[in-house]
Amino acid sequence: MRSWLARRLPRGRTLVTAVPYLWLLVFFLIPFIIVLKISFSSSQIAMPPYEPLLHWTGEKILQIKLNLGNFAFLVEDDLYWRAYLNSIKVAAVSTVFCLLLGYPIAYAIARSNPSVRNILMLLIVLPFWTSFLLRVYAWIGILKNNGLLNNFLLSIGVIDQPIQMLQTDFAVYLGIVYSYLPFMILPLYANLEKMDLTLLEAAADLGCRPWQSFYKVTLPLSLPGIIAGCLLVFIPVVGEFVIPSLLGDPGMLMIGKVLWTEFFNNRDWPVASAVAIALLLFLVIPIMYFQRAQDAEAGAGLHR
Amino acid sequence: MATQPHAPQQKFEPWNDPDATPYVRIEKVTKKFGDFIAVDDVSLEIYKKEIFCLLGASGCGKTTLLRILAGFERPTSGRIFIDGIDMTAIPPYERPVNMMFQSYAIFPHMSVEQNVAFGLKQEGLSKDEIAQRVADMLNMVKLGQFGKRKPHQLSGGQRQRVALARALVKKPKLLLLDEPLAALDKKLREHTQFELMNIQDTLGVTFVVVTHDQEEAMTLSSRIGLMNHGEIIQTGTPSEIYEYPNSRFVAEFIGSINTFEGKLIEDEPSYVRIQCDELEAPIYVDHGVSSAPGATVWAAIRPEKITISREKPDAADNWVAAVVHDMAYMGDMSIYLLRLDSGRIVRVTQPNTYRHADDRITWDERVYLQWYPESPVVVTK
DSSP, X not given: XXXXXXXXXXXXXXXXXXXXXXXXXXXXXXXXXXXXXXXXXXXXXXXSSXXXXXXXXXXXXXXXXXXXXXXXXXXXXXXXXXXXXXXXXXXXXXXXXXXXXXXXXXXXXXXXXXXXHHHHHHHHHGGGGSOHHHHHHHHHHHHSTTSHHHHHHHHTTSXXXXXXXXXXXXXXXXXXXXXXXXXXXXXXXXXXXXXXXXXXXXXXXXXXXXXXXXXXXIHHHTHHHHHHHHXXXXXXXXXXXXXXXXXXXXXXXXXXXXXXXXXXXXXXXXXXXXXXXXXXHHHHHHHHHHHHHHHHHHHHHHHO | OOSOTTOOSSOOOGGGOTTOOOSEEEEEEEEEETTEEEEEEEEEEEOTTOEEXXXXXXXXSHHHHHHHHHTSSOOSEEEEEETTEEOTTOOGGGSSEEEEOTTOOOOTTSOHHHHHHHHXXXXXXXXXXXXXXXXXXXXXXXXXXXXXXXXXXXXXXXXXXXXXXXXXXXXXXXXXXXXXXXXXXXXXXXXXXXXXXXXXXXXXXXXXXXXXXHHHHHHHOSEEEEEETTEEEEEEOXXXXXXXXXXXXXXXXXXXXXXXXXXXXXXXXXXXXXXXXXXXXXXXXXXXXXXOTTOEEEEEXXXXXXXXXXXXXXXXXXXXXXXXXXXXXXXXXXXXXXXXXXXXXXXXXXXXXXXXXTTOOOTTOEEEEEOOTTSOEEEOO
């Protein structure tokens, strides 16, 4: 009796591994399928504002109506293309700036005295204790024409009239780099901190000056950290909506803003869903690359 | 392969040659880390083509001294000369010295070939020459087939040889080896020891080896520098260190030894007699000792230099009665632990010369221990 039960009941290990799968099913796969479904329907003025894909016509005939027009629309109207490309450009530039700023910071923390290392890392994570929206609003206060920065520059006499900083691309980049920098620093720090420092001594022993050791040993060994950090910044920034709409020029084309407009202003759920599906496809490629880089690192780590 | 790489045609002992100039000169080097003195006023002279072993327990300063030679640490005071050039302030990347790290420190993102070529590329040699030298070196360490492998695809012994090849391919004036064999298992270690000596013999590179393993030091080295608390206690060939230790510390560090404390009762230029509380008969040693009569000295006798017999010796000196306390049969020899009347345990090893020794001395037997007058070493500190 007991053995029969033991065989029938799922084992503990199965239960534990089922949790993440269940999570992904409920919160990723099912919503994705719903959005995918909507992207193939047509909009109508109703509740919900789109036609069902399946419906019964007469007797025993199930009609499936797939409207591919939403995706065709994305290609026809160059607004979407320009929004996608602009989002990718913004994300790429922000990622480069995050890397250029984040690498030295992560390096400095990883090489600092172990007793202060945790405090420094805490300082990097500290901004997360304040609401993200609040922090972006704070930048408005700093950047606006009679904001902190302009007033300061006016008071020391560097400029004689305020510089337009808010509602420019500069403000968007500043806001994005500021908000996403920790996501670059964390994986880079994790990578640099566990590096075997005798490798640098070996490089010096074999004739490398310090900067050559960095270029030939530290940098290639930190590549998995660089890739992880870049993807953690790049992927969310492509779909970023809040920062461009609060700090940027209202005319700035970002795919996140287009999505918002389609959903809430035009109430065209099918086109908005198509935009979202296309965005997802744009992002799946870097995500898969990320996954592979992680696997490669884990594989190398096992054998080390 | 020659099994006896240490059989040179003529004796190699430049340290006894007054005309020889030392290749590496360590002059009164001290290194402090805060209040801690890691290396304490060490002076050493190492000659070309030597395998010089720095031997000592962990924390004795031997690794710090090696790192000073490599240039990773600056001495607090003192100077380092290599081939007559003052290297004290030269950074590691400009020293004609290479190091084999204890952890091997092989670059994990490079193949075996790339690892070995690394130092040559830094020198800016031509591609062809690099390829040639890398191939030659990999063949020498028997890794010719493994050039394209990544380090994580190699065994521990293979990685050790990559590390050796990478350091040797630069043709350094001095090769520093930090516990080169510590990570290998016993069988591989013995084999590698001889390989290492062969390679050293072929290339004629001067080696400085740091080790805590006295056996390794005994087999590998031309001379040993025994270190303790940052100081060099004694420098000498393996047999000098073993047979003529200059202090109790050296005598007891290398191998096992029975040390008896006693007083000099007769002190002549050609012999001494030492009276020990733990022995009935005095110890007679057939050479003089530079110490005043009545002074406290220690007579140390190696376990293999003591014989065991059942008959009471009729000699006046150099014997003691004992009871077999414990014995261990090791195959090639047996170890006896014998209790003297004073309660003191003495260790004796006897070679098992005969296969079936039925009347072998056994537990609780009363026996007599004897030794030759030249066997005891007398140390005064």
